[in-house]
Amino acid sequence: MAKSNNDSRNRVDKMNTRRSKEEILAGVLTSAIKGTTKTKIMYENALSFAQVKHYIDYALEAGLIRIHEESNTGKRRCIYITTEKGFEYIKFYESLNTAKVNASIASKHSGKGDER
DSSP: OOOOHHHHHHHHHHHHSOOOHHHHHHHHHHHTTTOBOHHHHHHHTTOOHHHHHHHHHHHHHTTSEEEEEEESSSOEEEEEEEOHHHHHHHHHHHHHHHHHHHHHHHHHHHHHTTOO
16 A cells, blocks of 8 residues: 555654654653563664663653563563553643643634734
């Protein structure tokens, strides 16, 4: 199935926009809701290894995620899981983001009648 020009344009627009630290952290926590590896967090959030390490270390220190260690085939594997505090962060971030969008929409609509 071929992608439309709009899909490509939207992806380019997103790539040109810088994400805030809060947005990246919310993405990391969202990726870890069901439990995942550092590599999957890295790819899902388009982060470098150094960046994902920084955000995971911060989230661990803040109690936003926890580590569950698995050892199935003799190899230890760390699974990162969002904590209750991490869920609270995601909800708070989403509510702030929604309020910001609503305020932006309201300011655009209120400015229309002011043109002379």
